[in-house]
Amino acid sequence: MYEIDRYVDVNARGTSLLLDMLAKKEAGSESVRRLVVASSRAIYGEGKYQGRDGFVYPCARALEDLQNGIFECRDPDSGDIATPVPTDESSRIHPSSIYGITKQVQEQLILTGGAALGIGAVALRYQNVYGPGQSLKNPYTGILSIFSTLLLQGKDVNIFEDGKESRDFVFIDDVVAATIAVIDSDVTGKAYNVGTGEATDVLTVAHSLKSNYGSGGEIKVSGNFRIGDIRHNIADLSSIKRDIGFVPKVSFAEGVKAFSQWVKTQEISDSGYERSVSELRAKGLLK
Numbered sequence: 543m544y545e546i547d548r549y550v551d552v553n554a555r556g557t558s559l560l561l562d563m564l565a566k567k568e569a570g571s572e573s574v575r576r577l578v579v580a581s582s583r584a585i586y587g588e589g590k591y592q593g594r595d596g597f598v599y600p601c602a603r604a605l606e607d608l609q610n611g612i613f614e615c616r617d618p619d620s621g622d623i624a625t626p627v628p629t630d631e632s633s634r635i636h637p638s639s640i641y642g643i644t645k646q647v648q649e650q651l652i653l654t655g656g657a658a659l660g661i662g663a664v665a666l667r668y669q670n671v672y673g674p675g676q677s678l679k680n681p682y683t684g685i686l687s688i689f690s691t692l693l694l695q696g697k698d699v700n701i702f703e704d705g706k707e708s709r710d711f712v713f714i715d716d717v718v719a720a721t722i723a724v725i726d727s728d729v730t731g732k733a734y735n736v737g738t739g740e741a742t743d744v745l746t747v748a749h750s751l752k753s754n755y756g757s758g759g760e761i762k763v764s765g766n767f768r769i770g771d772i773r774h775n776i777a778d779l780s781s782i783k784r785d786i787g788f789v790p791k792v793s794f795a796e797g798v799k800a801f802s803q804w805v806k807t808q809e810i811s812d813s814g815y816e817r818s819v820s821e822l823r824a825k826g827l828l829k
């Protein structure tokens with residue numbers, strides 16, 4: 543939530559510029575036959591949950607709950623703790639971040655603009671993508687980079703909440719395979735989740751990396767939390783499997799091993815993580 547104007551400018555206005563170029567048939571754009579937007583699970587905000595009387599879509603967790611160490615989401619109707627279930631594409635779209643809002647706008651621009659221009663457009667809602675080649679310097683590229691940098695420097699890892707928060711981590715090769723399959727298909731005007739359909743919690747991520755690196759850094763659960771973070775995420779992959787035949791191949795255990803092997807070949811420098819934590823604290827977004 544820092545560079546709000548820049549997020550909107552790059553993601554929304556940048557996409558509108560692209561559509562304008564296509565509409566004006568600029569720069570050889572007549573040959574464009576497919577548009578695939580790298581959408582995000584961030585557009586779901588907190589995803590789908592089983593509540594007392596059916597499926598629910600919880601909003602931001604209450605500050606009081608988080609301060610009392612109650613990290614799970616509540617059913618907004620009954621107030622009971624709700625159970626996460628795989629989030630499908632028809633789930634409620636209610637992004638909980640500026641980034642998520644810009645991705646929702648970007649997805650709608652591409653799907654609506656593509657239809658108007660007669661260019662087949664598809665949105666792929668990537669889950670948490672990771673793999674060799676990702677930035678190890680940018681603290682916003684995710685916990686695999688952050689934890690790797692800390693552990694390889696022998697530093698401790700501060701795990702937020704209770705470490706049981708989970709994400710659907712999808713290996714880059716699977717993301718590439720899904721994207722190519724969609725480009726090669728003739729499906730149009732649709733949005734698909736791309737993930738593994740499996741939840742991995744943050745403690746598992748940290749311990750897997752620590753063991754792969756043989757690091758002496760300690761994994762410490764702090765109970766700190768960030769305002770606006772979602773608790774869980776699991777993608778429902780039924781649609782992309784049915785329409786495109788895509789099934790992910792790489793388990794988290796395999797993927798994290800390949801990722802760690804690649805990281806070991808890289809020069810490790812400051813990830814900017816400590817700086818990003820200070821910025822969050824200064825803005826009151828980290829408690």
Ligand SMILES: NC(=O)c1ccc[n+]([C@@H]2O[C@H](COP(=O)([O-])OP(=O)(O)OC[C@H]3O[C@@H](n4cnc5c(N)ncnc54)[C@H](O)[C@@H]3O)[C@@H](O)[C@H]2O)c1
Nearest residue numbers: 552556580581582583645667668669670671672676677683
């Ligand atoms: N990494 C994920 O887990 C994930 C999940 C869902 C969606 N996505 C989406 O996938 C896309 C790529 O994300 P990534 O994680 O690979 O990020 P990244 O930061 O590794 O790559 C982004 C790329 O965009 C380029 N870029 C940035 N600003 C630009 C600008 N103003 N003009 C032109 N190019 C610019 C950067 O140079 C970089 O090559 C993004 O649209 C992101 O929203 C990523």
